[in-house]
Every structure is written in C-alpha cells, then in structure tokens.
Amino acid sequence: MLIGVDARELEGKPHGVGRVVSNILRQWAIDARGHRFILYFKNQIPGLDFLRQPHFETKLTRAPSPIDRGRIWEQVILPRQLKKDRVDVLLSPCYTIPLFANCPAVVMIYDISFQTRPETYPLLNGMLWRWLARWSVRLARKVIVSSDFTADEILSNYGRRHKHKISRVYLGIEEKFKPDHNEESKKRLASKLGIAAPFFLFVGTLFERRNVPLIVRAFRKLTLKHPDCLLVVVGSNPREFGGETAQLKNLLRKCQIEDKVMRFDYLPEDDLQALLRTAVCLVYPSTYEGFGLPMVEAMASGTPVVISSAPTLTEVSDGAACVADPLTEDALCSAMTAMLEDPRVRGEFVRKGLERARKLDWGQTASSVLSAIEEVSAVNP
Structure with a gap:
C-alpha cells in the first residue's frame, strides 16, 4: 500500500503535533509492514536521519508564493499531488484533511478547543477551524483521537453517527525521557x-x-x-x-x-x-x-x-x-x-x-495508527 503523510509539521522546530509525527515516522522507519510512504512537505524537507529509509519518499510541494498559506496548501496543492502520485490512503495528523482529496483519509485530532472554547480563538481563525474540523470528521474514513475525553467531545459536537470511525490511541513517550541517576x-x-x-x-x-x-x-x-x-x-x-x-x-x-x-x-x-x-x-x-x-x-x-x-x-x-x-x-x-x-x-x-x-510507548502508538490505515485500505482496496 502507498500511504501519503502530511508531514509539514516536521518543518522548523517541531512542537506538539510535529513531535507526534516525528515519533510515529521513526517507528515506521523501523517497521513499515511492507508499506511505502510519501511524506509531503510545504516549505522545506528537514534533514532527519529516519527520513532516509528506502520505503520513505519525501516530496516538497510548494504553493506559488502569493498564496503560500497553510490552508491553501492543504486544501488545493496537496490534493493535486495525491492524485498525481496515486496514493492509496492519506494520513492527516493535524486535525483536518484536504476535503476534496481523491483518496480516503485518516485524520488525527487531539482536541477540539476551537469548538468547545471558541472565545479563546480569533473570530475568523476559529470559524475556519470549526468548519474544517466538522467536515474532516464527516469525510474521513477514520478519526484517531488521543484520549477518551476527546472522543466524547467529538461525538457530542459532531454527531454520534461517527462513533464507528473513531479510534482512541494514546500517545507515547520517547526513550530519552528517563531519570538521571548520576546528577x-x-x-x-x-x-x-x-x-x-x-x-x-x-x-x-x-x-x-x-x-x-x-x-x-x-x-x-x-x-x-x-x-x-x-x-x-x-x-x-x-x-x-x-x-x-x-x-x-x-x-x-x-x-x-x-x-x-x-x-x-x-x-x-x-x-x-x-x-x-x-x-x-x-x-x-x-x-x-x-x-x-x-x-x-x-x-x-x-x-x-x-x-x-x-x-x-x-x-x-x-x-x-x-x-x-x-x-x-x-x-x-x-x-x-x-x-x-x-x-x-x-x-x-x-x-x-x-x-x-512504562505503559505509554510510541511503538504501540505507531502500530495502532498503521492498523487504522490498513483497515481503511481493506475497505477501499
């Protein structure tokens, strides 16, 4: 299977979602289960060692500079490239998917604060987030969340009819986070x-x-x-x-x-x-x-x-x-x-x-995310 990954959160200094993407890809670099991956970037391809695996292909898909905005890249530029590359399934790890992609998509959503706490977002920014997230949940074949609480919030705000497509997958902890015994x-x-x-x-x-x-x-x-x-x-x-x-x-x-x-x-x-x-x-x-x-x-x-x-x-x-x-x-x-x-x-x-x-492991997280993608592929051969 050819899996596309929206990997732009790895650019620059990764925080939050970028670290999630990094750790999942590190695990897939070790065990890809025979799948191939195209990792899509918006501005630059980072020089990360694990990206050099033979089953990883990296692509820089720049938008023309006058419209070099994240949402336009996601909703216009990326879908064109997915169609050209004939990707089987897309993983969108940053809350929303390209709504007009020609391949099934799996979206990862960590919270919906833009929906439940709209007062904390600038007006137009929050409206766009809410609209895209609602349609992403509706159109995605799988919705991966990082807690039961987020799953409940999505069902309460976007409809119980989506329950069958939601998978709760806890995030992991990198091995480098460990106690210091020698001060x-x-x-x-x-x-x-x-x-x-x-x-x-x-x-x-x-x-x-x-x-x-x-x-x-x-x-x-x-x-x-x-x-x-x-x-x-x-x-x-x-x-x-x-x-x-x-x-x-x-x-x-x-x-x-x-x-x-x-x-x-x-x-x-x-x-x-x-x-x-x-x-x-x-x-x-x-x-x-x-x-x-x-x-x-x-x-x-x-x-x-x-x-x-x-x-x-x-x-x-x-x-x-x-x-x-x-x-x-x-x-x-x-x-x-x-x-x-x-x-x-x-x-x-x-x-x-x-x-x-000890119970939170990125290997298990990455395996569960890949299993969700495989489920989507099995339904859409």
Missing part, C-alpha cells in the same frame, strides 16, 4: 543555564487554558516560605493568540518575583530533558488538554507532576499525578509545597509516575 543533568543546568536552586517547571505553549498566571501566583506565595526557589517557564506565545507573554511579564513585575522566574521560548532537547529530570515537580494545571505530553514525559523522567482535575489529564495520568482540586492559588501552592517539603509524598508520585510512563 549529570544538575551539572548541565548549573553550567549552561545558571540553574542551581530548587526549581518548579512549566513546559508548554502559553495558551490561556494552561493557567500560567495561576502558577506564578501560587509560586509567589510559596517563595514567602522558600525564597531560594525558582520557577522555570518553557514555552512560546502562539502567534494567533497575542498578549499572553506581555500579560505574564506584567504579572511578574506586579508580584515582584522577576528575579525568581526564568523564561525560555524554546530550549534544545538536551536542556529540556535536563529540566524535566531535575525539577522539584512539573506544574501543569491546564483546564483543557487533548493528551498532555509534558505531563507524561516528566513522569518518565522521574519527576512528579501537579495537575488540575481536567478530564484528559486525570484520564491519561491514571492516578499517577497530584491533583490540585479545587484549582485555586492556595490549593496549587499547597501541592507544590508538599513536593518540596515531603520526600515521602514526592517519592510516591515519582514511583506512580514511572509505572504509568
């Missing part, structure tokens, strides 16, 4: 980033739902008792959601803790791994998620996690994270303080987190 990570952070004091960590794009201002306020309260602690925030502000970074800077100034909070838009993988291995805990009080990769990667790194009671986070963590409920400044500060002061409590969540992380 090399601490040495790296001290020498490269200047982090030597105990620190709390947040990793993720600065969406409003991630509650970074609440983390800051809880951390400020904690520093009244533990003034030597730091807060490290790793994540950029999404371009279409302006204002979060400016609001965060203003809050730090107002709380008078600018010298205790370190901000990074992006860090190399080695530095991020070092942070995840050595933090007091990852603080992730998001109120809405599709899966929560930073949460499970921290668990695999031997670091406990403090979360909100958001359905996906409690589902995926499966009792292995400390839940701040109700989600208030006091409750979050209390949970963070427990991780700092009580080795028994922290150790218990480290143990539970490692156990949970």
